[in-house]
Amino acid sequence: MTNDNVQMWEKLDIDMKPHAMLMTALGPMYQEIYLAQENRPEGMGFYDMVVGDIHGIRVRELHEHSKTGGKVVATYCVFVPEEIVWAAGGIPVGLCAGTQFSIPIAESVLPRNTCALIKSSFGFKLGRICPYVQVSDLIVGETTCDGKKKMFEILGLHHQVYVMEVPNKKTPASRQLWLDEVNDFKDVIEDLTGNKVTAENLKEAIDNVNRRRQALKRLYHLRKVRPVPISGKDALLVTQVSFYDDVKRNTEMINKLCDELDQRVKAGGGVAPADAKRILVSGSPIAIPNWKLHHIIESAGAVVVGEESCTGTRFFSDLVESSGDGLDAQIKAIADRYMNIHCACFTPNEERLDDIVRMAKEYQVDGVVHYHLQFCHTYATEAVQVEKRLEEEGIPLLRIETDYGDEDTGQIKNRVDAFLEMI
């Protein structure tokens, strides 16, 4: 922890004592979960460096951007169209909300039976322990669940918050509502940054974000190979970091990693034995540094080869396909792309079931682990449909409900071990 960092955190009004505790806890945890893995691709070195200075390097870039009048827009969800922020010269960052650390702080205000993701994100602001939140000029929320919706109202008492309305159905009227929301969001971002979104700058932003999506698709495609060239934990980290890293640099890093993995695949090398059980994880988002489930599964000798989640394929599987020229056509293309995310906030959401089945086959999985956070009603209840569908398809399923705490690690291990013995 450099002095420069400390000075910057003080400027960002970070509560230094708990923040120091958080930073101290992260190191050994990363060592145990990540660095202790064998046979890691060299390309992961970049990510080790980023996590090693998780509240330093990138925050500094954002802070510098701020100092010159640039705006930072923080988000929690894959529905917020980041292209618009980039186009207007702002920088979007996906906030993490993946640690138990900020939860007790949140529970001093929010009901305890709220999902860990909501509590964690709120606690970071209330406790002033996340420099990404502190450096942001605006937090953009969305209405993908009731808990978040109400939390954003309270968060608004502590930070500038804007909420986008994500509809719950995919009818023509819903699509129109969402298109209007995207247009309104453009206005909000233009007001915030003082810059106009034009067909030119939006095209560049769309291309940049699409390139990152393609890079991530390439990475996930490589995970379909047996033996798999990269661990599930490492691949998950790549996706998690993509939420807050610079889009161009990140694309370059992912592609570099993929070049290495290509070589590995050509040489027949893998990170796990060819007969290691292959698992698809599906469900609630797995925000950094929530590596609990992947760590349990991979410590049991299996390998996670895909994530059907917002920190997985839902983040990048569709590109923005702008058919026509002009701003209106681009905005429409953006709205269409985001409406095609198969989030459990939609009803019905059959497409997600299709995605899981398709991925299970494409990634040659032995079983699916459905993961949902406790009190995440949308994913918990949708799991019933997932179970029914996978049973029809003859794909084994294990349902895990958990949160960010460690106290149920033993129980989850039990279930995972039994599941791996079963499949």
Add this chain to the structure above:
Amino acid sequence: MIYAGLDAGSRTIKLVTFDSAVREAAVTETGVSSLQRCRELLSGKEYDKLVVTGYGRHLVAPVLQGEVISEITAFAVGARYLFPECHLIIDIGGQDSKVILLSEKGTVQKFEMNDRCAAGTGKFLEVMADTLEVDISEIGNLALSALKSIRINSLCTVFAESEVVSLIARGEKSNDIALALHEAIASRIGTMVKRVGIKEKIVFAGGGSYNKCLGKLLEDKLERNVIVPDAPQTVGALGAALMAKRGIKGK
């Protein structure tokens, strides 16, 4: 060759040694050091190969040079050995309860575990026995002597305990309260059975199966006979010993 199966549970540790049949079986309290108790239990015992199951398996196995197997597989194998016709296993242990559905071949097809809290476990009954001032071995008989049925709404041990306290304060008899508590557990297990699907024959194992009232209530709820093995606590350890003999695939 002699095969040893050790079930390092949260409340008790169980050992079974096996050659062509069960040689011996033993049960001891887990206490504060699972490893120490396992060593004591194994001392002086002859065996060639060891497989460890139970909650403490990952802690104990590396030290004792054993292999590990999950309790789910261990119970499946143990119950099938004792009852070749068995298709459904209900285990009420000290810290969790589980329901396991077996295929025709005896492999695990589906399972449900209740392990996030003490609800529906032996621990739940232990706490309640304390509140009702009876021994854990007696609470089942106390419940069987109940004359009327009351409903306990909370399955959470902490909430149920305060509910019991209110029932005592209301003047309800301890046998009626005991029955209500057993019904709450049976109902929880019944829901788990519904999730995996019901299939005969049903074996009821684990420490909880010593409780006659639970067995009876489960039979009522499931409308099926429920078989309790002679040594219900050591089914998992037996399964582990059998896995030692069979050899654990892929490990």
